[in-house]
Structure formats: C-alpha cells, structure tokens
Amino acid sequence: MEPLTVSPAQHFENSDHLEAALSYQTPAWGYTRIHNPTLHYLEGTLALLEGYGSDVETSAVMTSSGMSAIFMATNPFLQAETDGMNFVADAKCYGGTFMLFDERYQNERGIDVRWVQDTANIDAWATRIDDETRFLYVEMPSNPSLTVADLEPLANLAHDHGIPLIVDSTLTTPALMRPICTVRTLSCIPLVKRSAEADQRLLVPSLPNTISRAVSVPMKCGKTSLATSFGRCATTAHHCLHVLLYSQRFAYVRTRVDVMSKNAMRVAEFLEAHDMVEAVHYPGLRSNAGHATASKYMWLADGDESGNAVNRYGHLMSFMVKGGAEAARNTLDRLQIIWRATDLGRHKSVAVIPAISTHQQQGEEGRELAGIPANLIRLSIGVEHPADLMDELDQALR
Ligand SMILES: Cc1ncc(COP(=O)(O)O)c(C=O)c1O
Structure with missing residues (x-):
C-alpha cells in the first residue's frame, strides 16, 4: 500500500545509524528533500513503469514540473565549459524547452544550440555533431506538431559519439512508449522526462515529472548518476499528500x-x-x-x-x-x-x-x-x- 509519511525528518537510533543513513549505506529516508517514503514509493513506481516489460534497471527522480526535469536532465552536461560547447536539438519542441535552450543556454550562456529542422533526417543530426557536442535532444512525438523521431538510429548516433540521447516522451506516457527499454541494447538513453499525468494539473499548480536513467553508462561528458547526485541536491521536495494523489492517479x-x-x-x-x-x-x-x-x-x-x-x-x-x-x-x-x-x-x-x-x-x-x-x-x-x-x-x- 502507498505509505503516507508526513514528518519532514526521520529519528535515528544512534550515531552509527545516522552516519550510515546519511552516507546511503543503509536504507533510510532521513530528510524529506533527500527522500520521503511516500515520494520514494512513487519514484519507484515510475521507475518500474519506465522499465516495464524489460529487465533494464531504472530509477527516477521527481521534479516539480516538466521544465524542471528538462533543466535537470540537460544542465549537468553543460557544466565543464569548453570552447565551442554545443548540443544538437530538434527545433520542433515545446515552447518552454525552446526558450530554455535558445534564451537561457544560447543567448545568456553562449552555448551553441544546433537546431535540427528535419527530425527524420539522421544526416542532419550527424553533421551537427563534433567533439564539443554534449548531447542530442528530441521530443517523441513533439508538441505541438506531433513530429515523430526514429529513436534507434538517433541513439546509435549518440552512442557512436559517446554522448547521451535525451528523450522527452511526455506525450506517450509509459503506457505507450518506454524509450529506456526501446533502445536498451545501446544503453545510451540515460534520461527521460515524463509528464506524470496531466490530470494532476487540476489538483496542483505544478506537475511532477521524472528523470529516469538506465544503468550507469560511462560517457565522455560524465554525470551519469543524476538520481543520487544532482537530483538530490537540487530537486524540489513534494508534499507527501500531493505525491499520494499522483500515486493513485498512476494506477489508471x-x-x-x-x-x-x-x-x-x-x-x-x-x-x-x-x-x-x-x-x-x-x-x-x-x-x-x-x-x-x-x-x-x-x-x-x-x-x-x-x-x-x-x-x-x-x-x-x-x-x-x-x-x-x-x-x-x-x-x-x-x-x-x-x-x-x-x-x-x-x-x-x-x-x-x-x-x-x-x-x-x-x-x-x-x-x-x-x-x-x-x-x-x-x-x-x-x-x-x-x-x-x-x-x-x-x-x-x-
Ligand atoms: C513535451 C513537453 N515537454 C515539456 C513540457 C513542460 O512541462 P511543464 O509545463 O510541467 O513544465 C510540456 C508541457 O506541456 C510538454 O508538453
């Protein structure tokens, strides 16, 4: 059953327990921003849904909105700045994503965003990649033009260059597509942004999304374990009652x-x-x-x-x-x-x-x-x- 834990912090039996818990040596939740049993239950459920029907190991981090998930999925790859640092992204994307990439990353931080207009043309992606390319980014399908991306060749391309393919598959939900499983043999899709279930927008102002990842894959730009590192430092803590509502919605x-x-x-x-x-x-x-x-x-x-x-x-x-x-x-x-x-x-x-x-x-x-x-x-x-x-x-x- 879904656990409901309202307290913001856990009591520890002694200093050994405290130390082991805070160094992730023993199962514990400790403090709500780090973990909370109600949130843990939902993140676990989402991870299982993303990996459903396959034996791919998945984990998930909840964020308070889709844009937050996209920021958390992309920003870690753009940290160690180099001359010519860039990424390749499908121009047919959600407006908020376009603004994050174009305004925040490109205009404010000088990161070269290489837009692809013809999603289906794999060569258009390939020719934009160079040694400073940090990731490929695509929506499948895209909002609002419903453009479809062939994930397999894109994942192959990313794999050949040792970079991740980041897929925003909000529109499919795990009921229709689970990219981590689809291209599993390439183990090159570490991140997936998921809109949880849009019904929830009626209930709360912000919508939870997940960043899921396949088993850690060494990539030249590093940062493979978002779930335990970046996610834990920067994610917003959900109130357990909201999380409980999301958990119930996911059943359908x-x-x-x-x-x-x-x-x-x-x-x-x-x-x-x-x-x-x-x-x-x-x-x-x-x-x-x-x-x-x-x-x-x-x-x-x-x-x-x-x-x-x-x-x-x-x-x-x-x-x-x-x-x-x-x-x-x-x-x-x-x-x-x-x-x-x-x-x-x-x-x-x-x-x-x-x-x-x-x-x-x-x-x-x-x-x-x-x-x-x-x-x-x-x-x-x-x-x-x-x-x-x-x-x-x-x-x-x-
Ligand atoms: C495909 C896609 N990605 C990202 C987002 C952003 O999600 P949010 O509005 O929860 O930040 C949306 C929002 O509708 C979307 O449709």
Missing part, C-alpha cells in the same frame, strides 16, 4: 491513455475529412509522414483486451484551420465543451492556439524554425464520448 494511466488514444484516432480521422481543415497532425493517421515510425515505437502496454499487440498514438493532435489565424481564433472561441487551456493529457479535452500561447514567447522566427503556423490549433483529447467531440468541433469550424 494505461486505461486512460488507451481510451483517450482511441477517441483521438476517431477525432483525427473526422478532422482530416473536414472541409474547413487544411491539415491534421496525428501520428495515427496513415497519411502522417511519421506514421510508420510511430507504429514502430508506440504500443499499448500489455496489448488490447485479448492481449494482442496494438498500436496506440496518444491523446494529442494539432490541426490547421482553413482561413488563417483569424479563422483559427474564431474556431477556438466557438468551443463549448472543449476547454481553452494550455495543459494536455487530462481527462477533459482542451485546446489552444500555440502561436499565441505555449509557443508565443519564441517569436515569429522561432515559430518558423519549429514549424508552428498561426492557424494551428493544438487539441488534447480526453475521455468524453468521441461523437460529442466531433459535433463540438464541427460547430466550431463552421
């Missing part, structure tokens, strides 16, 4: 992702056939450029009701409205049961226009780099009846 992640993905598939097909829609980005659609790659990686854990392996493509999609920015705004404003909100993955469907919200700060040029037009609506599908969602979208598009 596979079921919810299954329902939401099936709904999303139907809505995507509906939108694709709609005469007011210019294009739909959803990897489940056969017409999507990344469909074959998505089908290689995105599988529902444990298969369908009969245990048969089945692809699912997640809850998120985006679509371009005919008539430009104004038409997209009108469509968004006419929504009645779909909420206008910037989160994603919750049980209620939500929509935003990324160009004026999640990806506003990166400016016109940044959005062009990331391929985000002004008439793009991002739609996160929930567990409502798909017929209601299709009626809703139809009335909003007319």
Whole structure:
C-alpha cells in the first residue's frame, strides 16, 4: 500500500545509524528533500513503469514540473565549459524547452544550440555533431506538431559519439512508449522526462515529472548518476499528500491513455475529412509522414483486451484551420465543451492556439524554425464520448 509519511525528518537510533543513513549505506529516508517514503514509493513506481516489460534497471527522480526535469536532465552536461560547447536539438519542441535552450543556454550562456529542422533526417543530426557536442535532444512525438523521431538510429548516433540521447516522451506516457527499454541494447538513453499525468494539473499548480536513467553508462561528458547526485541536491521536495494523489492517479494511466488514444484516432480521422481543415497532425493517421515510425515505437502496454499487440498514438493532435489565424481564433472561441487551456493529457479535452500561447514567447522566427503556423490549433483529447467531440468541433469550424 502507498505509505503516507508526513514528518519532514526521520529519528535515528544512534550515531552509527545516522552516519550510515546519511552516507546511503543503509536504507533510510532521513530528510524529506533527500527522500520521503511516500515520494520514494512513487519514484519507484515510475521507475518500474519506465522499465516495464524489460529487465533494464531504472530509477527516477521527481521534479516539480516538466521544465524542471528538462533543466535537470540537460544542465549537468553543460557544466565543464569548453570552447565551442554545443548540443544538437530538434527545433520542433515545446515552447518552454525552446526558450530554455535558445534564451537561457544560447543567448545568456553562449552555448551553441544546433537546431535540427528535419527530425527524420539522421544526416542532419550527424553533421551537427563534433567533439564539443554534449548531447542530442528530441521530443517523441513533439508538441505541438506531433513530429515523430526514429529513436534507434538517433541513439546509435549518440552512442557512436559517446554522448547521451535525451528523450522527452511526455506525450506517450509509459503506457505507450518506454524509450529506456526501446533502445536498451545501446544503453545510451540515460534520461527521460515524463509528464506524470496531466490530470494532476487540476489538483496542483505544478506537475511532477521524472528523470529516469538506465544503468550507469560511462560517457565522455560524465554525470551519469543524476538520481543520487544532482537530483538530490537540487530537486524540489513534494508534499507527501500531493505525491499520494499522483500515486493513485498512476494506477489508471494505461486505461486512460488507451481510451483517450482511441477517441483521438476517431477525432483525427473526422478532422482530416473536414472541409474547413487544411491539415491534421496525428501520428495515427496513415497519411502522417511519421506514421510508420510511430507504429514502430508506440504500443499499448500489455496489448488490447485479448492481449494482442496494438498500436496506440496518444491523446494529442494539432490541426490547421482553413482561413488563417483569424479563422483559427474564431474556431477556438466557438468551443463549448472543449476547454481553452494550455495543459494536455487530462481527462477533459482542451485546446489552444500555440502561436499565441505555449509557443508565443519564441517569436515569429522561432515559430518558423519549429514549424508552428498561426492557424494551428493544438487539441488534447480526453475521455468524453468521441461523437460529442466531433459535433463540438464541427460547430466550431463552421
Ligand atoms: C513535451 C513537453 N515537454 C515539456 C513540457 C513542460 O512541462 P511543464 O509545463 O510541467 O513544465 C510540456 C508541457 O506541456 C510538454 O508538453
């Protein structure tokens, strides 16, 4: 059962116990920021989910937000500064990630961020790597363009250069994809940022995410044991009651992702056939450029009701409205049961226009780099009846 430990600190039997506990020689939790049984339980669960179905050893560190996880996953590799220090990242990424990389790392710290625009082109990644490259970074799939990355060749490339491939697989959840297992033989993906379950955004202002790691892999840029080093020094301590709520939510992640993905598939097909829609980005659609790659990686854990392996493509999609920015705004404003909100993955469907919200700060040029037009609506599908969602979208598009 989930333990609930409210006290911020543990009592030690004697000085030997104190010393052994604080040097991690004996199982103990000691102090909430370092560990807490409630948090330990959830981190352990997340680590098991990330490694589910394989014998890969995983561990997880909770952070208070996705951006915090991304910062913790990337910053340690950028510490020992050298001339020409750089990393290679997919330009099609979440707006907050783009700002961290472009503004904080590149403009403020002078780190060379080498953007890749054509995710599927492995040569575009390869030619940007040199001796000072610290890591490769990709979202799979990306927010909001749902671009799909072929993780295997990317991990191979990273492996050949002795650097990590950092994968933000927020949109799949471990119910659909566990990158640590997928490319396990290369043992070159030490970090994965996971959005825990977006429903939690309703309950708390910040969302926990994990940084998981495979067994320690020596890499030329070092810093392989984030879970016990950097994570423990810099992570934010969650209140145990929040953590307990997250633990309970995780029990349903596979079921919810299954329902939401099936709904999303139907809505995507509906939108694709709609005469007011210019294009739909959803990897489940056969017409999507990344469909074959998505089908290689995105599988529902444990298969369908009969245990048969089945692809699912997640809850998120985006679509371009005919008539430009104004038409997209009108469509968004006419929504009645779909909420206008910037989160994603919750049980209620939500929509935003990324160009004026999640990806506003990166400016016109940044959005062009990331391929985000002004008439793009991002739609996160929930567990409502798909017929209601299709009626809703139809009335909003007319
Ligand atoms: C793909 C992706 N990465 C990172 C983040 C950042 O997460 P947070 O808003 O919890 O910081 C988000 C947020 O939606 C996201 O969609």
